[in-house]
Amino acid sequence: MKNVTRTIWGAALQAYQLAGLAYSTPVNTTLNELYNIQSGVQPSATPAIAYMGVGNGAHVAATGSNGFPLMITVPHFCTDAALFNGMPLLMRPLASDLSPAAMANYGMRVVKTFNGQQYACYYLKKIDLSTVQPQINYNANNNGVISVTPYAATSNNLNPTKPTVDAGGTVQTSADYLTVQMVLDLGFDETDAEEFVNCATIIYGDPKYAVISEMIVVSAHAQTAVGAGSSGQFTYTEAFGAQVHSFIDNYVSVNDTDQGFDFDLDMGAGEPLLTANSSTTTSSTNTSS
Numbered sequence: 001m002k003n004v005t006r007t008i009w010g011a012a013l014q015a016y017q018l019a020g021l022a023y024s025t026p027v028n029t030t031l032n033e034l035y036n037i038q039s040g041v042q043p044s045a046t047p048a049i050a051y052m053g054v055g056n057g058a059h060v061a062a063t064g065s066n067g068f069p070l071m072i073t074v075p076h077f078c079t080d081a082a083l084f085n086g087m088p089l090l091m092r093p094l095a096s097d098l099s100p101a102a103m104a105n106y107g108m109r110v111v112k113t114f115n116g117q118q119y120a121c122y123y124l125k126k127i128d129l130s131t132v133q134p135q136i137n138y139n140a141n142n143n144g145v146i147s148v149t150p151y152a153a154t155s156n157n158l159n160p161t162k163p164t165v166d167a168g169g170t171v172q173t174s175a176d177y178l179t180v181q182m183v184l185d186l187g188f189d190e191t192d193a194e195e196f197v198n199c200a201t202i203i204y205g206d207p208k209y210a211v212i213s214e215m216i217v218v219s220a221h222a223q224t225a226v227g228a229g230s231s232g233q234f235t236y237t238e239a240f241g242a243q244v245h246s247f248i249d250n251y252v253s254v255n256d257t258d259q260g261f262d263f264d265l266d267m268g269a270g271e272p273l274l275t276a277n278s279s280t281t282t283s284s285t286n287t288s289s
Contacts, residue, residue: 010245031242043221043241051124051218057084058214073249088121107239141175174273188260210255
């Protein structure tokens with residue numbers, strides 16, 4: 001099971017979004033400040049989940065009781081605002097950088113020098129949200145076996161019936177529950193894997209260092225920025241107000257999975273149901289066919 005830590009910064013952003021309030025990123029919470037990219041510049045619109053990033057700092061080597069070597073992942077605190085050690089997803093020599101159109105698929109473009117050569121390093125990648133569609137589901141629990149069906153409201157939802165309340169004022173909770181499912185594709189295809197192995201090779205000098213042990217989902221607003229290239233300044237699309245919404249522990253040796261890997265993250269939420277009385281036909285039993 002992958003450990004997912006939602007940050008308090010993501011929770012704060014969601015609270016502002018629900019209330020329709022203007023949002024300003026607090027100091028010391030953005031990746032822009034970490035990488036000194038548009039640091040301190042507030043986004044021109046309220047950020048939303050848009051990017052992913054990876055790192056290799058959330059694992060430690062250990063030895064099991066039988067002497068077998070183990071790799072243990074280390075979780076983040078909800079107050080953390082960055083990866084333990086962020087890794088670029090793509091790097092290009094500055095003289096042969098991406099076109100501005102291709103840059104729009106990435107974020108946190110940082111110019112760094114390795115072995116005497118300057119590289120444009122891209123620490124974030126756009127998440128493809130074109131096919132993402134939140135789905136409300138009814139989860140029926142039959143002796144621990146969960147069956148999931150889409151849930152659709154009926155007129156009963158607008159005309160609720162009171163559940164049975166005992167003399168102590170308590171209502172029993174049902175074993176069934178509702179969820180809102182929103183699945184994000186954070187996987188690597190073959191090209192993503194090749195690019196990441198290339199990054200590790202440039203930085204560490206060995207493709208075996210192409211390891212991912214931490215991933216992030218990032219909220220930001222994409223807008224025009226001015227960057228430095230080999231021929232001078234140019235305009236491109238950058239991530240403003242970039243904050244970590246969620247951390248995911250996920251150990252992958254990318255060099256050993258050169259065809260890429262699949263990884264889906266459900267960003268939804270669940271809500272319990274009450275047990276209805278015998279005379280009630282409530283929305284808790286209504287599912288769409």
